[in-house]
Amino acid sequence: MLLAASEAQGQPLWVVFAVAAVPAVAAVISAIVAARYAKSSKANEIEAQRLRDLESRISDRKYETYKPMIALFGDVLNKEKRAQVMGQQDLVNGLHEFATWASIYASDDALRAYRNMVQASFNDAPGPIVLRLYCDFVLAARRDIGHSETTTTVEEVLALRVKDLYETDGVRWIVREPFEEVCRRVNWSPPWL
Template sequence: MTPVWVTLTVAAAAALAAVVSAIIAALSARTTKTKELEAGRVRDLESRISEKKYDTYKPAIDVFGRMLDKDGRENLDLKEVNKKILDFRTWITIYGSDGAVRSFNNFMQASFNSAPPTILLRLFSDFVLEARRDIGNPDTDLTVNDVLASRIKDLYSGSDLGNIQDSIEDLSESYGWTPPWLKH
């Protein structure tokens, strides 16, 4: 016959193992729940930021699109355009990705420095592509031509934009214009 103390020790060890397992399971469940709550907060924050980015980009892209469109330019209220651009300049530096800020700055610098229309179209397209990436489509495979295709009816046939997808350096050189951000 087995001594009582051995039986009690085995039973106590089994009970202790069960208690330790229960504590570990409870801690694991708590950690999992905490991580799920944190992930939910991150998703909510990302959603709010994405919504704010959309609200930030939309007015500027609308205005720039109208400025680059022959028919849209005629009905522009310059005071409203300036206000939207000023607002956008403020908020793009807060909410925009590095690429979006740089592409916007390049577009603005080109407009300040008498860039040829083709260069402005290219830089506008670069900016739209960066906005797409920033708002939520980081893996977009659209090209400059894809952005312009709905705006330029003869983009693929007969337009003088055949080189618009060249590097900005090559494109600028072909027009005899030097981007100010490349001068320093």
């Protein structure tokens, strides 16, 4: 029938086959492209899942790294616990343990905040400076663990630890003023500035 139709129109048979083959070739090429795209898409999906798993493991490790240090500083700031729980060597051991893992897992901001806090303690920083640097460290740790869009402020962190923060002669100025002004006010120079 195809042969009769081509002869009736005066078309050679090879032209008829060529015209009929174009859609078939297009279909085969489309199938090959779709298969390659599907394979690439699946590979990208697997890689994305691998990255999510890795981020989750790192986040878990960061949490485990920060948890004892935040608890240790919480105990240091709590007078009753400080007297009961720890001695000087316990504090030093905790600081060294955290520094070991923080240098690996902590973000740049968290590592700097910790460095500032430690250097302040090495340089006899007054209480207001220590409180401010503690709050800066807690906020950096929050961002590092996964609260990257946190709107929590230094004041809110300090309010969890200091009962007279909002009294007229309280210590709110520690978190309200720029750090350099707090240092000037207590006549202390940070060694890292």
